[in-house]
Amino acid sequence: MLQGAEGGGIMEIYELxxxxxxxxxxxxxxxxxxxxxxVFSRIDSVENKVHSFVTISRDEALRQAQEADKRIAxxxxxPLTGVPIAVKDIFCTEGIRTTCSSKILENFIPxxxxxxxxxxKKEGAVILGKTxxxxxxxxxxxxxxxxxxxxxxxxxxxxxxxxxxxSAASVAASECIASIGTDTGGSIRQPAACCGIVxxxxxxxxxxxxxxxxxxxxxxxxxxxTKDVKDTAIMLQVMAGHxxxxxxxVNTLIPDYSKGLSGNIKGLKIGLPKEFFIEGMDRxxxxxxxxxxxxxxxxxxxxxxxxxxxxEYAVAVYYLIATAExxxxxxxxxxxxxxxxxxxxxxxxxxxxxxxxxxFGPEVKRRIMLGTYALSSGYYDAYYxxxxxxxxxxxxxxxxxxxxxxxxxxxxxxxxxxxxxxKTADPLQMYLSDIxxxxxxxxxxxxxxxxxxxxxxxxxxxxxxxxxxFDEETVLRAAHAYEQATEWHKRRANI
Amino acid sequence: xxxxKKEVEHVANLARLDLAEGEAxxxxxxxDAILSYVEKLKQLNTEAVEPTSHAIxxxxxxxxxxxxxxxxQARALANAPDKADGCFRVPKVVE
Numbered sequence: 001m002l003q004g005a006e007g008g009g010i011m012e013i014y015e016l017x018x019x020x021x022x023x024x025x026x027x028x029x030x031x032x033x034x035x036x037x038x039v040f041s042r043i044d045s046v047e048n049k050v051h052s053f054v055t056i057s058r059d060e061a062l063r064q065a066q067e068a069d070k071r072i073a074x075x076x077x078x079p080l081t082g083v084p085i086a087v088k089d090i091f092c093t094e095g096i097r098t099t100c101s102s103k104i105l106e107n108f109i110p111x112x113x114x115x116x117x118x119x120x121k122k123e124g125a126v127i128l129g130k131t132x133x134x135x136x137x138x139x140x141x142x143x144x145x146x147x148x149x150x151x152x153x154x155x156x157x158x159x160x161x162x163x164x165x166x167s168a169a170s171v172a173a174s175e176c177i178a179s180i181g182t183d184t185g186g187s188i189r190q191p192a193a194c195c196g197i198v199x200x201x202x203x204x205x206x207x208x209x210x211x212x213x214x215x216x217x218x219x220x221x222x223x224x225x226t227k228d229v230k231d232t233a234i235m236l237q238v239m240a241g242h243x244x245x246x247x248x249x250v251n252t253l254i255p256d257y258s259k260g261l262s263g264n265i266k267g268l269k270i271g272l273p274k275e276f277f278i279e280g281m282d283r284x285x286x287x288x289x290x291x292x293x294x295x296x297x298x299x300x301x302x303x304x305x306x307x308x309x310x311x312e313y314a315v316a317v318y319y320l321i322a323t324a325e326x327x328x329x330x331x332x333x334x335x336x337x338x339x340x341x342x343x344x345x346x347x348x349x350x351x352x353x354x355x356x357x358x359x360f361g362p363e364v365k366r367r368i369m370l371g372t373y374a375l376s377s378g379y380y381d382a383y384y385x386x387x388x389x390x391x392x393x394x395x396x397x398x399x400x401x402x403x404x405x406x407x408x409x410x411x412x413x414x415x416x417x418x419x420x421x422x423k424t425a426d427p428l429q430m431y432l433s434d435i436x437x438x439x440x441x442x443x444x445x446x447x448x449x450x451x452x453x454x455x456x457x458x459x460x461x462x463x464x465x466x467x468x469x470f471d472e473e474t475v476l477r478a479a480h481a482y483e484q485a486t487e488w489h490k491r492r493a494n495i
Numbered sequence: 496x497x498x499x500k501k502e503v504e505h506v507a508n509l510a511r512l513d514l515a516e517g518e519a520x521x522x523x524x525x526x527d528a529i530l531s532y533v534e535k536l537k538q539l540n541t542e543a544v545e546p547t548s549h550a551i552x553x554x555x556x557x558x559x560x561x562x563x564x565x566x567x568q569a570r571a572l573a574n575a576p577d578k579a580d581g582c583f584r585v586p587k588v589v590e
Contacts, residue, residue: 111570204550218549247556248549316533327510334511336585338574348586349511357513365512369503369522370529372510386536388546393539395547428528444550469551 013038014174015492018083018231021177025072025082032072032082035177036065036126039084043128043175046495049156052170054089054147055097056129064126071124079234081124086176088167089130090137091117091222092211096127100213101145102135104333104340104359114211115243116180116222123238128176131166135361136330137187137215139163140433143424144363151420152194153493154459158417161191167225168195172493178226178235182212184219185318186413186437189449192225193412193462196451196491198479199225200232203470204444205250207236208243216325217248219318219441228489229450229480233257236472252470260473261480266300268478271405275311276436282415288453288461289411296409296482304405308397313390314439315431320374320387321442327371333359366427395443402468407478410436412449412462436464446472448479451488460488498523498530 013035016024024030040058047053061084068082092098092110099105113121120127134144142150142165150165152158153173160169164181168191171179181188183201192199200223207222214220224235237258242251272293277286297303335341335355342354360368374383401408414435423430440447445466452463463482467475483489503519503526514522568581577584 108574111566111573205553244558248551248553250551250553310539313536313539316536319529320533331511335576337571337583339576341576345586348588351586352511353508353513356511357515360512366522366525368510368512369506370526373498373502373506373526373530376506376509383533385546386541387533388548389541389544390536390539391547392544393541395550427525428532431529442550 012042012174014042016177017227018080018178018234021083022079026077032065032068032126033062035082036061036084039128039176046173046175049151049495050153050169050173050175051148051150052086052131052166052173052175053129054099054101054132054166057096057127060096061126061128064121068124068126078123080120080238082126084126084128084177085120086128086131086167086170086179087117088133088164088179088181090133090182090213091180092213093117093127093130096130098130098213099147100136101133101147102360102364103146104356106146106340108338110211112211115208115245116212116239119238131164131170131179133166134163135364136213136326137163137182137184138326138363138367140186140190140430141418141423142166142191143420144361146361149420152417153495154196155417155457156495157419158459159194159420161194161413161417163187163191164199164225165191168192168197168199171195171197171225171227173495174492178224178231180222180235180239181225182220182222183441184215184322185441186434188223188225189437189447189462189464190413190434192449193460194417196460196488196493197225197227198229198232198448198450198489199223200236200448200472200475201440201446202236202240202472203446205248206446206470206472207239208241208246208249210243210245214329216322217329218325219322229448229476229483230258230261232448233261233476250470255473257473257476260477262477263481263484265296265478265481268301268407269304269405270296270301270478271304271306271401271408273306273308273311273401273408273410275308276410281411284455285411285413285415285461289409289463292452292463292482293409295485296478299481299485301478306401306404306408308401308439310390310393310397311439314394314442315435317387317390317394317442318434318438319370319431320383321391323367323371324374324384325371327368327375330364330368335359363427391442394439398443398445406474408466410464410466412436412464416455416459416461440466445469446475448475450479450483451491452486453488454491497527
């Protein structure tokens with residue numbers, strides 16, 4: 001155990017934030033090997049309850065920790081050097097199995113690293129293993145994983161959110177110092193909200209998608225999932241940046257995100273979209289978000305009422321565009337070059353059809369079917385093209401809204417974490433749990449979720465702050481100022 | 496607009512998915528529910544609206560034509576379900 005960085009409190013090593021661990025490593029109070037061992041012993045004691053991981057790469061991680069200690073001793077230390085990090089099993093990791101939580105990739109060992117993982121490694125971060133997720137990131141509860149469900153550390157009978165549920169749960173259960181996830185329609189922010197942690201979806205194009213297994217290429221974006229906003233800023237600094245291997249990654253200036261956390265939001269204009277505060281929303285969520293807005297006002301922000309009139313169409317647009325892109329992206333899983341192949345096939349067509357039928361789970365098949373239908377001859381204009389046009393209207397709503405405000409504040413999800421099994425029978429109900437996050441992906445904007453309270457049943461509630469394109473700096477500044485004025489981020493799940 | 500079972504089977508064939516007994520019926524019900532939900536898009540007049548395929552318009556991304564180290568045959572084949580003579584092996588296509 002350690003003296004807490006806040007002074008006075010006793011803190012376990014595995015509970016540290018990136019910044020706290022970094023300081024201890026730097027002062028040689030602790031080595032990366034010690035920190036990594038402490039995190040693994042935490043994993044050993046709680047993983048059977050939570051199941052955050054699909055694959056744990058213990059030996060590799062300890063080797064990386066030894067290397068990190070050498071770097072630190074040599075004075076070559078970066079903000080993530082020696083910091084144990086969990087990686088969503090959608091990012092390719094050279095030599096470490098990468099499954100996307102699907103049977104079809106059960107034995108896939110990538111021959112290369114995704115750009116994000118390569119950047120973490122270059123910094124000297126320690127990769128603990130690969131976290132559980134909804135199969136191919138398709139889901140909001142991590143229940144569609146081929147490798148079994150992940151449980152919410154705050155209430156083991158509830159889902160951790162999804163699709164980056166394993167990444168969120170691993171942070172909330174202190175099975176890592178920080179993690180990374182991906183967000184196509186809310187898959188970083190919604191699980192962050194469910195698990196009471198911080199999660200950022202950067203602007204589309206901010207973080208390279210190279211080596212990140214594609215779900216919907218015009219929407220997917222990787223981002224950090226951490227214990228507080230400062231850590232998100234530290235992680236984003238490493239993850240962000242142009243990459244020649246991803247032609248949609250944008251070559252634009254990257255500010256110093258940690259420096260931008262001034263704590264000052266005086267005069268910041270906060271837009272409240274009336275469409276996000278609707279009848280039927282969970283009362284405790286609604287109250288917590290409104291109290292958070294009041295707190296931000298107290299800190300000097302100005303509240304502006306705005307409207308995003310096409311919000312009610314976002315889920316419909318998303319489920320046509322995302323599935324259409326998925327149906328085409330997932331065509332590569334054909335049993336020929338890698339991944340699962342059905343046995344005893346009679347010809348090539350049979351090989352394709354049976355390998356895919358046996359290798360994909362029901363939700364993935366459902367989405368491939370929907371996307372194929374939306375793109376098929378005779379329906380393309382009515383569904384796919386129509387959805388793309390409404391996407392333009394949704395994007396324009398944000399352009400208009402941001403003429404009057406600097407950030408937009410909403411709940412992250414309409415309810416706290418729901419019970420395991422509660423929505424699995426009704427795909428549409430499951431889709432509606434992303435109702436507040438989806439339009440952000442359609443518009444390509446950055447948005448963060450951070451804790452803003454707890455329900456009477458001690459379940460975390462998430463606050464979403466949406467920014468202008470490539471203005472993560474303001475999003476982080478607003479989130480950090482609110483966080484520092486509250487205590488929510490200091491609570492840890494008791495498991 | 497309700498899908499027919501035949502349409503579901505047609506889409507499954509396009510998607511190269513073998514359907515198990517009863518699966519076409521199950522998909523039909525679920526896809527019907529989702530398709531009737533997305534019908535709400537028809538409420539909007541979008542005649543004069545340009546479609547958006549990407550949130551951030553990036554066009555014609557070029558790079559220098561530089562020779563880099565390829566993955567190599569052995570590593571490219573490492574995950575192959577079946578291989579022979581340095582090639583991926585699949586069922587016979589041409590008689």
